[in-house]
Amino acid sequence: MELFGVSIWLFILILFLVVEGLSSALISIWFCFGSLAAWICSIFTDSIGIQITVFFLVSIVTLIFTRPIIKKLIKSKEETRTNCSLLIGESGVVTEDIDNIRGLGAVKIKGNVWTARSSNDENITKDTIVIIERIEGVKLIIRKKEEDKLCQ
Structure with missing residues (x-):
């Protein structure tokens, strides 16, 4: 376990969380999950290649499987009719x-x-x-x- 690798993924995770918190749309939430997975991976392996692969794989898989669900939830809220x-x-x-x-x-x-x-x-x-x-x-x-x- 290399402390620098663990720290950098934790920093990236926090950075993506801050970006997501400051935005009004789902921009970087997918990368938060990827960073979290890479951070956990960095605890068990020093291989930066494996960590980056885990980061991208988890980010992409999360994006592919959760984006349609999130879009449906957001769309259903947008279709709420006003009193008028x-x-x-x-x-x-x-x-x-x-x-x-x-x-x-x-x-x-x-x-x-x-x-x-x-x-x-x-x-x-x-x-x-x-x-x-x-x-x-x-x-x-x-x-x-x-x-x-x-x-x-």
């Missing part, structure tokens, strides 16, 4: 006539009144049931639902 995006596809009621040219219109959905615009620039009258297609800024972009008027 939950409105898309929902029905609402026009509370103020919608006129895109004059910049007027409002829709009530789930108890909240939103500024709204028609997706096809048609004027939509009060009490019409509409579907939210998308959100642009703080405006709902809507279209008429098949049933024309709210039953009273």
Whole structure:
């Protein structure tokens, strides 16, 4: 066991951990595992060739087998819908006539009144049931639902 070899792998491990800690993405986590394996290997052998081989093999194997799992976890977190995006596809009621040219219109959905615009620039009258297609800024972009008027 050569103290220099053990120390250098420990230093490299700490360096990769610091880099990983400072980054907001998984950049060097794979090399942390490789460094850890090479550090353990350096305790048992003085051969730098074996240590470097262990470092690269463990890093590559870790990358190949864990990256797809990590990507799925990260992707599933990114697809989390916000409260606003939950409105898309929902029905609402026009509370103020919608006129895109004059910049007027409002829709009530789930108890909240939103500024709204028609997706096809048609004027939509009060009490019409509409579907939210998308959100642009703080405006709902809507279209008429098949049933024309709210039953009273």
